[in-house]
Amino acid sequence: MCGIMGYVGPQEAGPILVDGLRRLEYRGYDSAGIAVTNGAISVRKAQGKIANLEALIASDPPSGSIGIGHTRWATHGAPTDANAHPHTDPSGEFVVVHNGIIENFQSLKAELTSGGSEFVSETDSEILAHLIAREYDGDLVEAVRRTVALSEGAYAMVVMSRREPRKIVAVRKISPLVVGLGDGETFLASDIPAVLHHTRDFLIIEDDELVVVTEEGAVIESISGEAVEREVVHIDWDAEQAEKGGFDTFMLKEIHEQPAVITETLASRLDQNGKVWLEDVGFDDAYAAAIDRVWITACGTAFHAGLIGQEIFRRVLRLPANVEYAHELRYADPIIGANDLTIAISQSGETADTLAAARLAVDSGSRMLSITNVVGSTLSRYADDILYTRAGPEISVASTKAYMAMLIAQYLLALRLGAARGTVDAELAGRVAHGLHLLPAAIEEVLEREAPVIAAAESIVDASDVYFIGRGLDYAIAMEGSLKLKELSYLHSEAMPAGELKHGTLALITDGVPVVVLLTQRAVYDKVISAVQEVKARGGRIIAVAYDSDTEIADHADMVLRIPDMEDLLAPVAAVVPLQLLAYHVARLRGHDIDQPRNLAKSVTVE
Numbered sequence: 001m002c003g004i005m006g007y008v009g010p011q012e013a014g015p016i017l018v019d020g021l022r023r024l025e026y027r028g029y030d031s032a033g034i035a036v037t038n039g040a041i042s043v044r045k046a047q048g049k050i051a052n053l054e055a056l057i058a059s060d061p062p063s064g065s066i067g068i069g070h071t072r073w074a075t076h077g078a079p080t081d082a083n084a085h086p087h088t089d090p091s092g093e094f095v096v097v098h099n100g101i102i103e104n105f106q107s108l109k110a111e112l113t114s115g116g117s118e119f120v121s122e123t124d125s126e127i128l129a130h131l132i133a134r135e136y137d138g139d140l141v142e143a144v145r146r147t148v149a150l151s152e153g154a155y156a157m158v159v160m161s162r163r164e165p166r167k168i169v170a171v172r173k174i175s176p177l178v179v180g181l182g183d184g185e186t187f188l189a190s191d192i193p194a195v196l197h198h199t200r201d202f203l204i205i206e207d208d209e210l211v212v213v214t215e216e217g218a219v220i221e222s223i224s225g226e227a228v229e230r231e232v233v234h235i236d237w238d239a240e241q242a243e244k245g246g247f248d249t250f251m252l253k254e255i256h257e258q259p260a261v262i263t264e265t266l267a268s269r270l271d272q273n274g275k276v277w278l279e280d281v282g283f284d285d286a287y288a289a290a291i292d293r294v295w296i297t298a299c300g301t302a303f304h305a306g307l308i309g310q311e312i313f314r315r316v317l318r319l320p321a322n323v324e325y326a327h328e329l330r331y332a333d334p335i336i337g338a339n340d341l342t343i344a345i346s347q348s349g350e351t352a353d354t355l356a357a358a359r360l361a362v363d364s365g366s367r368m369l370s371i372t373n374v375v376g377s378t379l380s381r382y383a384d385d386i387l388y389t390r391a392g393p394e395i396s397v398a399s400t401k402a403y404m405a406m407l408i409a410q411y412l413l414a415l416r417l418g419a420a421r422g423t424v425d426a427e428l429a430g431r432v433a434h435g436l437h438l439l440p441a442a443i444e445e446v447l448e449r450e451a452p453v454i455a456a457a458e459s460i461v462d463a464s465d466v467y468f469i470g471r472g473l474d475y476a477i478a479m480e481g482s483l484k485l486k487e488l489s490y491l492h493s494e495a496m497p498a499g500e501l502k503h504g505t506l507a508l509i510t511d512g513v514p515v516v517v518l519l520t521q522r523a524v525y526d527k528v529i530s531a532v533q534e535v536k537a538r539g540g541r542i543i544a545v546a547y548d549s550d551t552e553i554a555d556h557a558d559m560v561l562r563i564p565d566m567e568d569l570l571a572p573v574a575a576v577v578p579l580q581l582l583a584y585h586v587a588r589l590r591g592h593d594i595d596q597p598r599n600l601a602k603s604v605t606v607e
């Protein structure tokens with residue numbers, strides 16, 4: 001998704017903007033640019049990686065201490081130099097960067113064209129610069145306001161003009177925007193990590209707000225002009241947390257952070273007896289006891305985390321639960337009742353489909369609980385209750401530690417609901433709590449067992465298809481393992497319940513085809529072994545994920561990735577780790593860009 005940067009202060013803006021854009025690279029982009037004002041506005045922009053922009057700047061450095069920058073992820077128009085942001089009006093006096101989509105851009109463009117405007121790009125964003133110039137009559141804020149009134153859609157827009165040279169005006173309509181408050185300098189960004197090394201004090205801009213940024217700070221108003229008081233949020237994230245540390249990729253670093261993430265997510269929320277305190281979850285026991293059904297909605301990896309929640313709520317709490325893809329739920333006309341609890345899961349808290357599904361649930365009268373990693377994200381603001389996952393900033397496009405924190409959050413929620421509904425007794429609560437507290441050490445152990453994973457990666461690096469199977473909770477992990485492999489290695493992969501294999505996919509199992517099998521659910525172990533035998537009989541190659549104590553699997557599998565013994569209910573948390581590492585190593589062996597897989601964006605803020 002597009003990234004936004006802005007700077008006003010005493011320093012040269014160019015290097016600060018480019019540095020910020022680099023820190024936003026994880027959002028995914030295909031071109032980048034900056035505009036700097038120093039009397040006149042200088043624009044530098046280039047398709048491709050930020051290195052191309054840097055080369056341009058090096059050959060012709062723009063000068064000025066106020067500027068805006070952008071990384072673009074193409075929606076309207078190909079990723080070209082001309083379509084890269086910033087965009088100016090024909091006079092070059094007004095310049096805009098924009099994140100999101102102007103839905104009525106065709107009609108606005110037609111209107112501007114009939115008035116004589118000529119456009120140099122194919123983007124919807126360029127019309128904003130034209131409109132602002134047209135609407136300007138001596139007050140930039142008012143020109144922006146009138147432009148917003150004309151433009152439909154969900155976006156964030158940042159504007160600068162040589163007519164009012166010491167300010168940046170920005171608007172948020174859904175797409176995220178934060179202001180970083182420095183000492184005599186102010187920053188603007190689409191995400192906190194972009195400027196965390198400059199300041200820890202932030203103003204989170206909300207939907208339908210306009211902010212005027214100067215070196216003295218920022219003034220927030222509603223789009224309609226009412227003054228807004230906003231508390232400064234102090235962010236405690238360690239600046240180190242947003243860097244790669246000693247690892248060669250953010251993904252590997254984030255995989256290794258998982259034990260700490262579990263500890264953080266549990267901290268001060270769970271005692272040894274399984275009693276749970278969730279600080280931003282406001283419902284009482286009477287509410288929890290009266291829930292008819294739980295809807296879980298999410299996309300991608302967050303959906304796979306929801307599959308685990310669904311299974312736990314159903315199996316352990318005996319509570320009807322459905323996990324639904326947010327993009328399906330929003331158009332499915334679901335029967336969501338007033339006594340239903342909707343849980344929307346999103347690492348970023350900005351995924352457009354998940355936000356829409358969450359809104360649908362709220363409009364249907366359901367209470368809405370969000371599980372998200374980003375404080376102040378849009379999803380958190382829609383929610384009645386929030387369960388923050390405390391995974392810290394996740395930079396790699398492929399989600400790992402945020403996923404793990406989503407699992408932990410759901411175990412906590414299950415304990416909380418189970419206690420209120422009387423479906424989790426003291427013995428089970430104590431057992432699960434004990435197991436949860438042991439998980440960080442267990443994951444550390446799994447992380448140390450990298451050699452067999454590398455061997456497994458070497459064995460599938462040239463495969464054309466890889467299958468993942470499991471039952472129950474293992475099926476949910478199979479889904480996540482398969483997605484990780486796809487997005488990082490670009491190998492074709494599919495996951496399915498182990499029992500489903502014989503209903504069709506078995507036709508694709510021939511000599512040497514790799515099948516990754518999860519075997520952590522003791523109640524269905526023999527059933528999964530039957531599927532393993534079906535694969536072996538067709539010459540397929542088995543890579544198993546199994547407990548240390550499982551001696552039988554060695555007779556069936558070609559390779560075994562071991563995890564320490566634990567409660568089956570908690571095993572997904574450990575079993576996913578070898579699969580994350582497997583995907584990582586296959587991608588590494590294939591020479592791929594691991595942190596930014598092709599065609600993917602960290603935060604999918606368009607439908």
Ligand code: AGP
Nearest residue numbers: 300301302346347348351398399
């Ligand atoms: C994860 O590896 C993905 N790249 C992707 O599936 C992601 O989980 C999905 O887009 C949802 O994102 P969210 O958690 O920020 O809502």
